[in-house]
Amino acid sequence: EDQVTQSPEALRLQEGESSSLNCSYTVSGLRGLFWYRQDPGKGPEFLFTLYSAGEEKEKERLKATLTKKESFLHITAPKPEDSATYLCAVQPLGGTDKLIFGTGTRLQVFP
Amino acid sequence: DGGITQSPKYLFRKEGQNVTLSCEQNLNHDAMYWYRQDPGQGLRLIYYSQIVNDFQKGDIAEGYSVSREKKESFPLTVTSAQKNPTAFYLCASSSRTGTNQPQHFGDGTRLSIL
Numbered sequence: 076e077d078q079v080t081q082s083p084e085a086l087r088l089q090e091g092e093s094s095s096l097n098c099s100y101t102v103s104g105l106r107g108l109f110w111y112r113q114d115p116g117k118g119p120e121f122l123f124t125l126y127s128a129g130e131e132k133e134k135e136r137l138k139a140t141l142t143k144k145e146s147f148l149h150i151t152a153p154k155p156e157d158s159a160t161y162l163c164a165v166q167p168l169g170g171t172d173k174l175i176f177g178t179g180t181r182l183q184v185f186p
Numbered sequence: 187d188g189g190i191t192q193s194p195k196y197l198f199r200k201e202g203q204n205v206t207l208s209c210e211q212n213l214n215h216d217a218m219y220w221y222r223q224d225p226g227q228g229l230r231l232i233y234y235s236q237i238v239n240d241f242q243k244g245d246i247a248e249g250y251s252v253s254r255e256k257k258e259s260f261p262l263t264v265t266s267a268q269k270n271p272t273a274f275y276l277c278a279s280s281s282r283t284g285t286n287q288p289q290h291f292g293d294g295t296r297l298s299i300l
Contacts, residue, residue, distance in 0.1 A: 079228065106286045107286030109288055109289075111291075116293075116294070116296075117293050117294070118190075118192075118276050118278075118291035118292050118293045118294050119229075119276070119291045120291070121288045121289075121290055121291075124286060124288055126286060162228075162229075164228075164229075166286055171234070171242070172217055172219075172234065172236070172280060172289075173231055173234070173244070174229070174231070174289060175228070176228035176229040176230075177228050178226060178227060178228050179228070
């Protein structure tokens with residue numbers, strides 16, 4: 076069964092304290108892995124797509140990496156405005172565009 | 187500004203009532219999707235449509251119905267058959283089907299029971 080597991084469930088960081096969020100996945104074949112940011116009461120905002128193992132993408136303080144079994148979202152020197160829930164989703168190979176989402180990591184960055 | 191507009195932001199349903207959630211996009215995207223988000227669970231797919239006048243059931247379609255009469259619009263009806271409708275409903279769209287193009291989301295409708 077296709078599955079996505081994110082850890083930790085919640086993370087509290089002090090401003091400037093770098094860390095990583097994990098997304099482990101099990102799919103029969105991977106078309107793409109997606110990272111989203113979600114603020115309270117809002118829809119998810121697209122951050123990155125990763126397609127193959129070894130790929131990396133960067134945007135400001137965020138860097139996403141991908142292996143055959145997991146993806147990491149590295150946050151370097153976070154600021155309070157990075158506080159949000161980060162969602163990971165995988166799109167299996169096949170005839171539909173279905174995304175399978177993890178339950179997210181709730182990040183709080185305090186000054 | 188291109189984007190996805192969901193309305194209303196908050197909706198209340200009475201017992202035995204059907205309610206309809208609106209989703210409109212001006213991104214010229216072919217595919218549209220409806221997800222449900224519950225606390226502690228990942229987003230779950232309700233219905234999706236890859237082209238006008240065609241749609242498919244997702245993982246939790248029971249108690250819901252959709253239509254896709256126009257490319258820009260994909261309304262979701264929560265029927266009285268849905269016994270646990272309280273959730274945050276998210277609409278998404280993507281530019282092409284059968285590819286790994288990202289899905290882009292609206293800002294959701296929160297549905298509660300009166």
